Amino acid sequence: MLPQYFTRRAALHALVFSGLWLLLTGGDFGTWYLGAVAVAAATVVSIRLFPEGPGWRWTVGGTVRFAPFFVRQSISGGFDVALRAIRPSMPLDPELVEYETSLENPTALAFMANVVSLLPGTLGTEVKGRRIVIHSLVGARRATDGARDLETRVADLFGLSREGSA
Amino acid sequence: MISSLVNIASILFVVAGAFFFLAGTVGLLRFPDVYTRLHSLTKADNTGLGLVVVGLAIQSGSVLAALKMILAWLFVLVSGATAAHLISTTALKGGIRVWRKE
Amino acid sequence: MNTFFTIVAGFLLVNIAAGLVRVYRGPSPADRMLSAQLFGTTGVAILLLLSQSLSTPALVDAALVLGLLAAVAVVAFVTRIPQNERDE
Amino acid sequence: MSFAGLALDGLLALSLPILAWRTLAARDLYRAAILFITFGVILALAWARLGAPDIALAEAAIGAGITGALLLNTVGGLSRRNGGDDDERPDEPTDRVGRPWTTRLAVAIPVTILAVGLGWAVLSLPAPTVDMPSLVGEAIAEGEVSHPITAVLLDYRSYDTFLEIGVLLLAALCVWSLGLSAVRGEAPEAVAKSPVLAGFVRLLAPAMVVSGVYLLWAGTSQPGGAFQAGAVLGALGVVMVLTGLLAPSLGRGSIIRAGLALGFSVFLLVGVAAMLATGGFLEYPAGFEYGLILAIEFFLTFSIALTLTALFTTVPPREKKEGA
Numbered sequence: 001m002l003p004q005y006f007t008r009r010a011a012l013h014a015l016v017f018s019g020l021w022l023l024l025t026g027g028d029f030g031t032w033y034l035g036a037v038a039v040a041a042a043t044v045v046s047i048r049l050f051p052e053g054p055g056w057r058w059t060v061g062g063t064v065r066f067a068p069f070f071v072r073q074s075i076s077g078g079f080d081v082a083l084r085a086i087r088p089s090m091p092l093d094p095e096l097v098e099y100e101t102s103l104e105n106p107t108a109l110a111f112m113a114n115v116v117s118l119l120p121g122t123l124g125t126e127v128k129g130r131r132i133v134i135h136s137l138v139g140a141r142r143a144t145d146g147a148r149d150l151e152t153r154v155a156d157l158f159g160l161s162r163e164g165s166a
Numbered sequence: 167m168i169s170s171l172v173n174i175a176s177i178l179f180v181v182a183g184a185f186f187f188l189a190g191t192v193g194l195l196r197f198p199d200v201y202t203r204l205h206s207l208t209k210a211d212n213t214g215l216g217l218v219v220v221g222l223a224i225q226s227g228s229v230l231a232a233l234k235m236i237l238a239w240l241f242v243l244v245s246g247a248t249a250a251h252l253i254s255t256t257a258l259k260g261g262i263r264v265w266r267k268e
Numbered sequence: 269m270n271t272f273f274t275i276v277a278g279f280l281l282v283n284i285a286a287g288l289v290r291v292y293r294g295p296s297p298a299d300r301m302l303s304a305q306l307f308g309t310t311g312v313a314i315l316l317l318l319s320q321s322l323s324t325p326a327l328v329d330a331a332l333v334l335g336l337l338a339a340v341a342v343v344a345f346v347t348r349i350p351q352n353e354r355d356e
Numbered sequence: 357m358s359f360a361g362l363a364l365d366g367l368l369a370l371s372l373p374i375l376a377w378r379t380l381a382a383r384d385l386y387r388a389a390i391l392f393i394t395f396g397v398i399l400a401l402a403w404a405r406l407g408a409p410d411i412a413l414a415e416a417a418i419g420a421g422i423t424g425a426l427l428l429n430t431v432g433g434l435s436r437r438n439g440g441d442d443d444e445r446p447d448e449p450t451d452r453v454g455r456p457w458t459t460r461l462a463v464a465i466p467v468t469i470l471a472v473g474l475g476w477a478v479l480s481l482p483a484p485t486v487d488m489p490s491l492v493g494e495a496i497a498e499g500e501v502s503h504p505i506t507a508v509l510l511d512y513r514s515y516d517t518f519l520e521i522g523v524l525l526l527a528a529l530c531v532w533s534l535g536l537s538a539v540r541g542e543a544p545e546a547v548a549k550s551p552v553l554a555g556f557v558r559l560l561a562p563a564m565v566v567s568g569v570y571l572l573w574a575g576t577s578q579p580g581g582a583f584q585a586g587a588v589l590g591a592l593g594v595v596m597v598l599t600g601l602l603a604p605s606l607g608r609g610s611i612i613r614a615g616l617a618l619g620f621s622v623f624l625l626v627g628v629a630a631m632l633a634t635g636g637f638l639e640y641p642a643g644f645e646y647g648l649i650l651a652i653e654f655f656l657t658f659s660i661a662l663t664l665t666a667l668f669t670t671v672p673p674r675e676k677k678e679g680a
Contacts, residue, residue, distance in 0.1 A: 017566050023237060024332075024517060024570040026230050031573055040571035042562035050558055078213025081205050082189030087194060091622050092202055093267050110555030111503075114247035116207045123201060124247075125254040135201045135254065135264065172350050173269055179270035182318075186274050187310060191283045194290050194306060200298045203290075207302050208275050211309045218276075218313045225269075231325065235316055238332045241563070248556040249305045252346045252547060256300040259544040260351030271360045278364040281401070285371055291390055300390045305594035308420060309604070311397040318404045325422060326409040329574065330400060330416045334590060337421030339556070340591045341393055347541035347548075347598040348432030349386065349577070 007116065010043055017042040062157035069153060073119050080120040096125075097134045099147040104130065108158045112150060119146050172224055179221030186214030199265035200257050208250040212243050273321035277314045284310050301345045308338035361405075368402045385434065389427040396420035408579070413571075417587035425594050426668060429539060441472040517582055518627075521656055524663045528616065532672040538604035539597065539669050548600070557599055559671050572657050576646070582619075582653040587658025593665030606666065609673035616666060619659025623652050 021035040065139035103109050116124035121138030193206025205235035219239045290303045310333045334350030375395045382388035396419025403412035559616040575581030597664040606612050
């Protein structure tokens with residue numbers, strides 16, 4: 001079972017890296033001989049560095065649902081911090097909030113910690129186990145609510161069922 | 167007609183992007199501690215770069231060239247968020263206190 | 269149009285110059301590191317603008333490389349520069 | 357040239373010497389390293405404005421990326437050696453640099469002579485006696501590749517890259533001979549164990565590999581080439597050493613040594629073989645130029661990346677695999 005899974009994963013990675021190669025070369029198919037070397041090397045590197053299975057699937061539906069949310073939130077995040085910087089009163093009332101996620105997968109956790117930094121008013125700092133320390137400019141309540149919302153969407157994106165997501 | 171419309175849209179996007187860069191710099195200079203400054207690093211500048219990329223992408227006239235610029239933005243997005251996380255974790259461990267309102 | 273892109277590139281360069289005040293003032297090493305990271309992001313934007321205004325597509329590659337390597341210095345910073353453990 | 361362009365160039369021309377001066381005069385080495393990274397970014401912009409995108413590309417990869425990591429690494433190593441006493445630790449992570457006037461003078465005299473010499477050279481630049489464009493035209497007619505940049509780069513760049521890889525190799529040998537201790541990442545546990553750092557490397561590593569090979573290919577028809585590609589892949593090696601994914605000794609000693617010498621050796625062998633065939637060093641037989649040069653650049657990229665990583669870790673590889 002395992003070898004089959006391994007090759008499927010490798011094939012998937014190779015497909016993504018081939019896309020990257022074509023994008024970089026401007027869609028030049030005449031470069032296949034070097035492209036093959038690049039894709040093979042990148043696939044070996046990505047599988048060798050992290051031999052353990054991912055434990056998640058990238059879901060198409062989740063991506064379609066996540067992308068508009070991400071764009072909307074990062075623009076409003078930019079606006080929020082820009083206004084805080086430019087307004088003469090400079091409204092800042094920072095506090096540190098610890099948020100415990102139910103995401104166990106390290107990739108999903110890392111993704112979430114990074115995206116938290118792009119949401120309005122929150123910055124993902126230390127990750128302790130499954131707890132993310134959030135530096136919040138919008139108070140503890142809104143930071144926690146935002147993180148909970150994001151957590152659901154990340155679980156959806158990675159095809160994970162959250163344990164105890166009641 | 168269409169090209170001048172594209173030009174106007176392009177100018178609007180790039181100017182909006184430049185505004186976010188300005189706000190990011192103002193935040194870098196005005197904000198009171200390293201954590202608040204990281205907020206302006208991750209959000210204002212990435213939004214700014216995204217808008218500049220959109221403004222240039224609609225000018226480029228080639229889908230692949232536009233995608234390549236979006237790829238550059240994605241690289242910056244990932245490295246910016248990662249850098250903010252790493253720097254703030256190190257700062258916390260190094261004992262830099264969080265600034266609070268008096 | 270190209271003049272407009274050049275003007276914006278110049279404006280972003282002024283932003284970098286102003287940000288240097290933060291490098292000068294600090295106060296912590298982390299402040300200086302994050303300023304350098306910010307200049308990298310701004311540099312990517314300027315290179316993209318210049319690639320359009322000078323019609324040099326290869327500068328997009330330069331922007332790509334700058335974005336790709338921007339965090340390498342940060343990784344070196346967090347793993348190699350000892351942080352002072354201050355008393356709480 | 358438009359007024360906006362002139363203003364931008366003026367700003368660049370103004371900020372570069374000021375930044376260079378502040379970098380040299382910085383109060384401590386850490387600040388100097390940060391200013392140097394900024395200097396690299398601005399220098400890349402200046403090359404872009406001067407119409408030299410290939411140098412802008414190299415500067416983005418080397419100046420802002422890998423040299424910054426190299427300098428921060430050195431600063432970290434120095435402050436570890438000096439700041440052993442916890443009470444004596446300064447507020448900044450690095451030692452202050454004392455600069456006695458003798459040192460200043462010893463640096464100032466040759467620098468002034470160099471500056472005057474360069475200024476004189478620029479002012480007394482004669483009209484070009486070698487007609488470069490027609491030479492290039494001839495080379496294109498002779499060579500297989502038609503694009504002018506391709507022809508120039510591939511035919512004339514060979515010597516340049518040949519010397520560069522030689523210099524890098526020598527630098528690595530010099531660093532090894534200093535007997536420094538091995539560089540490894542010493543991040544606080546919260547950083548080293550962070551899933552964000554691991555996820556970043558997971559995402560970054562394959563992207564760097566593909567981009568590196570892309571730059572190598574790009575070098576055949578547009579800015580790019582072995583050196584830029586090697587710098588990107590070398591940066592990947594540096595990140596992997598710092599995050600503990602790669603041991604500082606890099607692997608089995610004999611294999612690493614062979615890998616370091618590979619680029620130089622292949623270059624030399626092909627050059628000599630070409631000399632036997634055509635009578636001139638690095639004069640490739642007609643019809644084989646593109647393939648031969650691409651093959652050479654491929655091995656050069658590998659060796660440059662490996663040499664940069666080896667320079668960074670500072671220890672010679674051991675004969676036996678570490679921990680085996």
